[in-house]
Amino acid sequence: MSSLPKCPQCSSEYTYEDGNMFVCPECAHEWSKDAADSTEQQKVIRDAFGNELKDGDAVTVIKDLKVKGSSLVVKMGTKVKSIRLVDGDHDIDCKIDGIGAMQLKSEFVKKA
Ligand SMILES: [Zn+2]
DSSP states (O other): OOOOOOOTTTOOSOOEEETTEEEOTTTOOEEEHHHHHHHHSOOOEEOTTSOEEOTTOOEEEOSOEEOTTSSOEEOTTOEEOSOEEOSSSSOEEEEETTTEEEEEOGGGEEEO
């Protein structure tokens, strides 16, 4: 199986693995496998139980959450439909009945 990526610096195909790094023998460039992975794959966002979340999923809130800047609380057990994954501290964009558009943290939800 040759899944080695080309050198991002000089495009050499003669890269090899060294522990957790890829190394290019032609220009001596070294880069980490983790970094290579994250540029090719989308970040995986998981719920509190490790289930992968996707755009359009429905989730359940597993903890009472205060809504920033208001006195509203999203109650534990609230169902949220059609989430949208976003980058950032709060990684879920959604709309909750009675509350409106808000952002949640994936660690406080469970895939429904
Ligand atoms: Zn190179």
